[in-house]
Amino acid sequence: MEEKTKKQVRKARAPRSATRHVAKPKESAAHRTTKSAHAQSDGVVRLIPLGGLEEVGRNMMLLEYRDEIIVVDAGLQFPEEETPGVDFIIPNTTYLEERKENIKALIITHGHYDHIGAIPYIMDRIGNPPIFTTEFTKEVIRKRQEDFPHAPKPIFQVVKAGERRELSPHFTAEFIGVTHNIPDGVGILFETPIGKILHPGEFKFDYDEDGKPRDVDMWEKLGKRGVHTLMLDSTNAGVQGWSVSERVVEKEIEKLLKGAGGRVIISSFASLIDRIAEIVKIAERLGKVIALAGYSLKSNFEIAKRLGHVKVSEQALIPVEDVRKYPDNKVVIIATGAQGEKNAGLMRIANGEHRHIHLKETDTVILSSSVVPGNEMSVQNLKDNIARQGPAIFDYKMLDIHSSGHAPQEELKKVMQLVNPEFFIPIHGWFFMRRQNAQLAMDLGMSRDHIALTDNGKVVELRKEAVKVTDKEVPASYVFVDGLGVGDIGEVVIRDRRALAKDGMIVIITVIGRRSGKVMKNPDIISRGFIYLRESQELLNDIRRKIRGIVGRIPQHGSLDMDYVRGLIRDQIGEFLFKKTHRRPMVLPVIIEV
Numbered sequence: 001m002e003e004k005t006k007k008q009v010r011k012a013r014a015p016r017s018a019t020r021h022v023a024k025p026k027e028s029a030a031h032r033t034t035k036s037a038h039a040q041s042d043g044v045v046r047l048i049p050l051g052g053l054e055e056v057g058r059n060m061m062l063l064e065y066r067d068e069i070i071v072v073d074a075g076l077q078f079p080e081e082e083t084p085g086v087d088f089i090i091p092n093t094t095y096l097e098e099r100k101e102n103i104k105a106l107i108i109t110h111g112h113y114d115h116i117g118a119i120p121y122i123m124d125r126i127g128n129p130p131i132f133t134t135e136f137t138k139e140v141i142r143k144r145q146e147d148f149p150h151a152p153k154p155i156f157q158v159v160k161a162g163e164r165r166e167l168s169p170h171f172t173a174e175f176i177g178v179t180h181n182i183p184d185g186v187g188i189l190f191e192t193p194i195g196k197i198l199h200p201g202e203f204k205f206d207y208d209e210d211g212k213p214r215d216v217d218m219w220e221k222l223g224k225r226g227v228h229t230l231m232l233d234s235t236n237a238g239v240q241g242w243s244v245s246e247r248v249v250e251k252e253i254e255k256l257l258k259g260a261g262g263r264v265i266i267s268s269f270a271s272l273i274d275r276i277a278e279i280v281k282i283a284e285r286l287g288k289v290i291a292l293a294g295y296s297l298k299s300n301f302e303i304a305k306r307l308g309h310v311k312v313s314e315q316a317l318i319p320v321e322d323v324r325k326y327p328d329n330k331v332v333i334i335a336t337g338a339q340g341e342k343n344a345g346l347m348r349i350a351n352g353e354h355r356h357i358h359l360k361e362t363d364t365v366i367l368s369s370s371v372v373p374g375n376e377m378s379v380q381n382l383k384d385n386i387a388r389q390g391p392a393i394f395d396y397k398m399l400d401i402h403s404s405g406h407a408p409q410e411e412l413k414k415v416m417q418l419v420n421p422e423f424f425i426p427i428h429g430w431f432f433m434r435r436q437n438a439q440l441a442m443d444l445g446m447s448r449d450h451i452a453l454t455d456n457g458k459v460v461e462l463r464k465e466a467v468k469v470t471d472k473e474v475p476a477s478y479v480f481v482d483g484l485g486v487g488d489i490g491e492v493v494i495r496d497r498r499a500l501a502k503d504g505m506i507v508i509i510t511v512i513g514r515r516s517g518k519v520m521k522n523p524d525i526i527s528r529g530f531i532y533l534r535e536s537q538e539l540l541n542d543i544r545r546k547i548r549g550i551v552g553r554i555p556q557h558g559s560l561d562m563d564y565v566r567g568l569i570r571d572q573i574g575e576f577l578f579k580k581t582h583r584r585p586m587v588l589p590v591i592i593e594v
């Protein structure tokens with residue numbers, strides 16, 4: 001799923017059971033089983049997803065045969081409402097860390113953050129294996145690496161679509177070019193001791209001018225070579241029909257650009273380089289100039305231009321500060337921020353914070369992207385904000401001005417038919433989506449026991465004659481990245497943050513006489529996010545009275561056990577506050593002995 005943005009941070013999603021969220025769990029019993037079963041793995045290729053199967057994002061999986069491990073992708077996930085303050089969530093690499101000398105390759109299928117995002121955080125831990133990827137993806141990774149000066153320097157093995165590479169004695173990879181909405185994406189046909197495993201990465205069909213899908217015979221050829229197991233991205237397994245052709249998208253955008261009487265501000269994903277290239281082409285053809293607004297957009301555009309994915313003449317591409325030098329109807333501004341991301345180009349324009357571009361009534365704003373689930377509110381706010389300033393707004397619901405990068409049902413079915421694998425493993429996406437993908441295979445006649453629906457951390461064993469999800473598990477819980485810390489905050493910290501966010505906190509400072517065991521002065525009470533103290537005098541007095549009572553009732557023999565007193569105050573005041581307010585603030589008792 002490419003269409004993730006930092007905005008995603010807001011987004012709600014119920015957590016799975018709390019224990020599964022622990023950042024770095026101790027080695028489980030199941031995990032130990034895995035290790036001991038290792039010796040007898042002859043004739044078995046083991047597939048272990050470390051992320052990407054119970055969410056959209058955080059994609060990472062590994063294939064293992066004897067002591068050879070091949071890793072595919074190392075993505076991150078943007079956090080949720082349930083993980084306040086967390087910057088990113090990355091896959092749990094404990095299993096790989098324990099076997100880093102076995103890792104022969106890390107293959108990166110394409111340059112979206114949910115496939116490359118974890119690289120700077122994990123490479124050190126897994127022994128910095130060589131990264132096999134295409135030129136464009138390599139550049140995207142390298143650019144990002146600049147923000148992580150302390151991360152090990154990646155060792156790249158640049159591959160091209162069509163190339164075949166021996167990765168280890170038992171794994172060979174053939175890279176297949178696929179269309180996605182970032183350039184230079186690849187899938188992999190693995191040759192393994194049990195047969196061929198096809199992982200096409202993320203893809204959709206590409207259509208020609210006449211609406212015919214291109215390169216369909218590629219799938220057919222792969223199928224003819226005999227594929228043992230096929231994996232398919234499930235992101236759009238619930239979406240009926242075929243992809244909207246990029247050719248249709250381009251025609252619609254051309255119409256809008258032609259018809260606009262003023263400036264056109266068009267926003268999409270910064271990584272959607274092919275579409276941006278096409279917009280540039282159309283604008284040039286119509287005699288308009290193009291300006292880019294947004295850091296990630298400029299940096300991706302620069303890479304794409306250098307590698308020949310975008311062509312634009314020197315005169316047509318202008319710096320954003322020169323926009324006012326041209327007549328409005330000759331200006332096209334491409335901006336990031338169609339998801340309502342706070343600091344992106346379009347957001348700053350809409351908020352009047354952009355130095356060089358301010359909205360005018362005569363502007364046309366085109367949102368050439370879908371709304372990533374969870375971003376609905378911020379996109380709605382953005383649209384409202386723009387609408388108040390007068391411009392006309394077009395989005396993908398009104399016109400075909402966006403096409404997703406993920407194959408919908410008919411394309412998935414076509415690939416299944418042409419590849420005609422013996423076994424099928426739906427990957428990428430929530431269980432619900434993967435179940436839908438499995439259903440497509442069953443609709444085409446595949447029997448249920450040839451389909452493996454697995455989960456993060458579960459070991460899938462692939463043998464010549466069968467593919468089985470086992471009950472062996474490796475650690476696959478969330479690893480949180482917060483500021484400079486990786487994996488150092490776990491479920492306890494997150495639970496505290498959630499509690500603080502929900503009901504606030506109350507600090508009670510009690511001074512107790514060492515000798516007398518009595519409360520010496522009126523306890524001090526500090527509240528944040530719970531109640532406004534000035535207007536809650538009565539409750540404060542109740543709390544103080546309650547504390548005197550609690551301390552007073554403790555039987556006296558010798559010195560007081562302060563931990564015990566703290567525990568009593570926390571529990572009883574917590575209980576009391578709940579009775580009075582039906583809220584559960586975090587109660588932090590501080591005891592000072594004098």
Ligand SMILES: [Zn+2]
Nearest residue numbers: 001002112202
């Ligand atoms: Zn993607």
